């Protein structure tokens with residue numbers, strides 16, 4: 001399995017993975033949908049002494065409570081109608097290996113209690129069974145929800161929370177790691193070149209800028225799907241902006257996400273006189289997205305080595321803090337798009353500050369409420 005990253009944030013994640021992998025500690029992986037939680041869990045397993053034993057993944061959101069219990073713990077014959085033979089549950093299947101409990105926040109309170117007991121005692125009973133079964137299982141849990149908040153709301157047991165959050169790893173959303181957008185795009189272009197027998201060389205510099213401006217609400221999964229979709233129609237050369245899906249081009253998300261914090265540049269929550277941070281969207285250190293860029297495999301034999309298309313931009317790479325880099329030509333392109341992006345971010349920030357109250361948000365922004373509503377519609381911020 002390939003783990004593609006170039007960002008400082010993901011380097012930190014990788015080093016956490018490396019440190020915790022060889023231990024038997026329970027790990028809690030958090031992050032938005034599609035950000036790579038399961039990839040992280042699999043890496044932990046693969047880098048642990050349990051790598052030759054099973055990695056068993058179960059999505060707690062996929063089963064209603066009673067079914068999940070049967071899935072996890074198995075059952076004895078006669079436990080319920082139709083239970084004719086003994087069934088080993090996922091805990092047993094993961095013996096000596098790793099059990100990955102995806103969407104752990106979805107466990108109902110009854111199952112949480114049972115689960116806590118297994119974690120504490122490393123033993124359990126099959127449904128309808130008497131015998132205690134001992135298991136040696138390393139647990140990794142994951143969620144895209146705020147577990148602490150669920151604890152406060154009494155929807156998640158506090159004791160279980162502490163048990164599973166021994167070692168938390170947070171996977172940052174893709175929009176906070178532009179370097180990874182570049183590496184992942186290159187990786188997936190290479191991947192689909194192989195899969196579709198094509199020779200796409202990368203993306204144009206303009207396309208790369210679009211990729212960097214888009215907030216990727218679906219994270220890595222969305223980036224992967226986008227590249228796949230574009231590559232169905234192209235066989236070689238570089239991917240041009242007009243080939244990208246419309247919402248990516250306009251920098252507008254398809255669905256308003258539940259997370260109001262999405263892509264609000266640092267410091268903009270308080271409305272203040274400040275130049276739009278987004279105009280300086282961090283350019284990658286590589287001049288263009290090319291197959292063979294960091295972490296991507298070699299281009300297929302026969303394809304000409306792609307020549308960098310754009311003169312190297314000044315190297316912003318890392319968070320420039322307050323020392324602003326001079327804006328490059330690329331930064332200044334697409335004024336309308338950038339202004340739209342900026343407007344949307346500010347509207348979101350105002351709505352957040354106003355706790356969703358539109359009249360209040362309009363007051364903060366100094367515009368009329370119907371103007372705000374019109375613009376919210378335009379940015380698809382309205383349900």
Ligand SMILES: Nc1ncnc2c1ncn2[C@@H]1O[C@H](COP(=O)(O)OP(=O)(O)OP(=O)(O)O)[C@@H](O)[C@H]1O
Pocket residue numbers: 002003004005031032033034035036037038039040144220221224
């Ligand atoms: N750093 C990475 N390198 C390579 N591929 C990645 C990386 N991160 C994520 N992916 C890919 O992105 C997709 C989504 O990753 P994954 O399933 O791990 O996300 P998730 O956080 O578990 O999402 P969900 O919350 O929706 O279950 C997968 O195809 C995965 O292979």
Ligand SMILES: [Mg+2]
Pocket residue numbers: 037038102
């Ligand atoms: Mg997942």
